[in-house]
Amino acid sequence: MSGADEHAPSSYVVGIDLGTTHSALSYVDADLSEGDAIASWDQELPQLVAPGQVDARALLPSFLYLPHASEFTDADRTLPWTEATANPYIVGEFARTQGAKAPGRLVASAKSWLCHSGIDRRGAVLPVDAPAEVQRISPLEATVAYLGHLRSAWDRDHPDAPLAQQEVTLAVPASFDPAARELTAEAAMRAGLERVVLLEEPQAALYAWIARSEGAWRRDVSVGDVILVVDVGGGTTDFSLISVRESGGSLALERVAVGEHILLGGDNMDLALAHLVRQKLEAEGKSLDAWQLVALAHGCRAAKEALLSEDAPESVPVVVPSRGSKLVASSLRTELTRAEVTRVVLDGFFPKVEASARPAQRPRAGLTQLGLPYAQDAAVTRHLAAFLARQANTTPGNTTFARPTAVLFNGGVVKSTLLRTRVLEVLGAWLSGVGAPLPRELPGADLDLAVARGAAYHAYTRRGGGIRIRGGTARAYYVGVESAMPAVPGLEPPIRALCVAPFGMEEGASAALLAEDLGLVVGEPVRFRFFGSSVRRDDTVGTVLDRWADGELEELAELEAELPTSGRTPGEVVTVRLQATVSEVGVLELDALPREGAERWKLSLDVRHDVS
Amino acid sequence: MAEQSLSFVSRFVLAYIAFFKILFDGVFAARVEAARGEAHAPDVPALQLSNPQLPKASPPPRLREAPTDAALQLLALLQREGRFIDFVQEDVSAASDAEIGAAARVVHDGCARALKEHLELSAVRSEDEESRVTVDAGFASLGVRVTGNVRGEPPFTGTLRHRGWRAQNVRLPQIAEGHDVSVLAPAEVEL
Incomplete structure (x- = not known):
């Protein structure tokens, strides 16, 4: 440096x-x-x-x-x-x-x-x-x-x-x-x-909770607790499970699972309400332009917060200001009722569902516009059910889903007491269905600034103060290798996944060398398919998967390598082995090491993939 | 100022020099004139100062022009957040109360947000309105005004009619050099 x-x-x-x-x-x-x-x-x-x-x-x-x-x-x-x-x-x-x-x-x-x-x-x-x-x-x-x-x-x-x-x-x-x-x-x-x-943000939220409690957190949780962090931000929803363990006579925290990337957040809720209000206004023969819809979404956010608080009024007026200077003559006024907000936000985004519920997956239309892959199912609770089911083996007991004992909320949306209560209610119903105790809520911090404050606390723990959450990488990683088999027309050769990085690698750690020999062609770009799994936490380097259950492995950006030609003839096949390292920054790195020689070539993740 | 008396001889010499210097050096004369005024000030009874009819013997408390930039900036802020100028500039005589009420919500929400963001407001008196309160001597400088049957000597006891408002803190956005604050809201042209 x-x-x-x-x-x-x-x-x-x-x-x-x-x-x-x-x-x-x-x-x-x-x-x-x-x-x-x-x-x-x-x-x-x-x-x-x-x-x-x-x-x-x-x-x-x-x-x-x-x-x-x-x-x-x-x-x-x-x-x-x-x-x-x-x-x-x-x-x-x-x-x-x-x-x-x-x-x-x-x-x-x-x-x-x-x-x-x-x-x-x-x-x-x-x-x-x-x-x-x-x-x-x-x-x-x-x-x-x-x-x-x-x-x-x-x-x-x-x-x-x-x-x-x-x-x-x-x-x-x-x-x-x-x-x-x-x-x-x-x-x-x-x-x-x-x-x-x-x-990770949910960890930062938990750090903020620890920092704010000034030590009192040790009384709020005990060994055996599993904390579910529900982080519903403006645009994304993130889940994590953090278990409370005992280490050397004191409490230790370990992040045991993280969820998938869900593009679903408070902005979606405001927009859903804005569309509802727009329909009401259009039914009265009034139309809105794009700017007014944005203004309406702002107004709906305020109305939503008012209507989703305790002892909320029956309805809250929503006014769309005029664009021109005639504010009184041209503003549009309507109302948002508690029943509407309950239907759209509470039942639309946080419906009461069974633990076996799963988010709906609609097949995407063949031609999609270039856009963000927004969650297709707006129900946060269904995403939560899927997350807990996928992470069933992280908590003791033979159940079909993981059993958190406490919940920490983060994000602007969950400022609403009713939303928090609904999540606790739904989760409580699932847990009491299997005889587990009801989850309790950990008092959250300032929800707008919790992540930044928690991150600062984490930086402080790296100086040796405070308590560290252990965890390491949240996934195991695999490279895809095509099986050698006679070509069958119309059938892709089956692929095997070789584990290169186990679950839970800490910053600065290197995984064992993958024993399998891979052939790379000098001077030609080589591509590997690359997979991650947030559920296979026991695989070690070299574990070979010939097949895997749906959703067990998630395909990530491809790995690319181009071997330098120096000292070699282009076209020559070099036998290499792979090794994964997590840098001090917390970034996964993969290197190819030739069997002979002390070289190391970095494999890069392909982020230039264009929509096909 | 440390005042030191001079001897008669010194004064005589100084007067002689000063006579010609004042006569021929306008700048010096002006400075002497200013020194005279300053020396006079303490001798003038305080009462005269506040009476504009009396000749100006010394500088009275001056009235100054309030800087307009901050005022315009605050207006722009209230307009931007709460459409304040639109609201008060509009002719509302024909509008229904419902229409005015709807617009007032926009103004109220926005202006309240702007005030909260930029001013720290507190009541001058923390007691409940309509309760009996006592005001001590020197109340005028504490932001309290007495009304009604004003006589006698403080402390006064009376009914708190209005709690008053005080800006504890004003924090307006910084303005760039050369920025025209007289544009309270730009004209908008959609292309």
Whole structure:
């Protein structure tokens, strides 16, 4: 590392929440913290809120706007740091409000695109609907822009401790695949953050709960508890199971399972309500344009929060402001009733279902538009049932699903008491059906900032303070090798999956060398199919799977390798073995080692896959 | 200011020099004039200061122009978040109460959000309105005004009619150099 290590470590450790809809940065002063008493702060994030106006907020909306050359003057885009006007984009609150009025120039949900295997994630593809003249950017660049903004805000307030040299924990969804993790780490490097470690978001939420309790968490859980983290953010839903164990006489936490990537969140709920209200207005002969629908979704969010609280009113008025200056004459007013919100949000997104329920999978139409792979089933509870069933073997007892004993909620949506109660109710029904005790709710932290604060606490534990959640990688990984068999027309040769990385590899650990010899052709690109499994936790390196159950293995981005020709003749077949390593950052790396010689060639995850 | 008296001879010499200097050096003369005014100030009874009819013997408490930038900025903020200007500029005489009520929700929600974000408001007096309260001497500088039958000497006891509002903290967005704050809301042209 270039010079960073020569500096005396500062007393700060930093946590970053790079959310789908909002980003935040929190930090802990390790010198002022002692044991359970943590001295932590949230970084103020100056951002454009209107042309020429900069305001400091706790959250940076993860939106990026690509303005037209004549849209704003340089003065309009001034930020407290000088280099900002050089950027061809605007980030934060103003990007979001302006983007609602000119959606063709708005980049949103870059994080979800970063995890989308159907696109070239380094390619300039966003915004998807941009007019041809707009200089599009890649999901990676958008991520660099958000991190760069956080860095500038930090550096301005801490000139003696630039973020580049701080120990930073960056939270990513637990369901991120190795390629998305690698891209996030790369974005951090490109934003100038040199000392980054990745952490799963649900773990960050649990760390925030630990930090906030100032030690009292040890009374709230005991050995044998299994904590289910339900993280429903603006755009994604993430589940994790964390078990409470005993280690050397004290409590230890271990993350035992993570869920799949589910693109389903609070924004979907607001939009569902907005469409309902739009139908009501259209029935009265009033029509809405796209901007008004966005305004309506905002209004519905507020109404939803009011109607899903305890002792909620029967109905809440929703007003869609006029676009023109005649506010009184042209605004549209309607009402959202408690029954409607209950039907759409509570029963639509959190229906009471059996433990055996599974999310519906509609086959996608042959020609789909380039878009995010949104969850096809909107029911969070059905996704939860599927997750617990898949992870049945993580908890003791012979059941068809894992049995959590406590629930920690995270994310803006679950601020609503009724939603939390509904999840607990549904889960409770499943558990009492098998004679297990009802789950209890762990008191959550500030749901908007919990992930950033938890990440900062994690960075603090890496300095030796506080308690660490153990876990390592959340999946076992496999390379696909075609079986040698006579070609049969119309039949793909069957594939075998060889385990290269077992479940639960910690940062900095290397897996054993895969004993199987693989032949690579010098000078020719070679591709391997690559799989992950979040359920096969006992496979070791070299385990061979000839067949696997549906959903047991998930196909990930392909691995590519191109052997350098130096010292070899092109076309020559070299016998190699594979070895997996998890870097200090938390990124999975695969190397090919020739049988002879001490070389190591890195295999890269193909993130340039284009939609076919 | 440390005042030191000069001897008669020194004063005489100084007066002689000063006479010509004042006569021929306008800048010096102006400074002497200013020094005279300053020396006078403590001698003027305080009462005269507040009486604009009396000749100006010394600088009275000045009235200053309030900076307009922050006012315009706050207005723009209320318009952006809560459509405040649209609302008060519209002719509502023909509108129904239901229409005004619907629009008022937009204004109320938005302006409340803007105020919450940028001002920290608190009541001047924490007691319940309509309760009996006592105000001590010096209340005027504490943001309390007495009304009704005002006589005698404080402390006064009376009924709290309004709790008052105080901005504990104002935090407006920073403005870029050269930004035109007089545009409270830009005209929008959809292409």
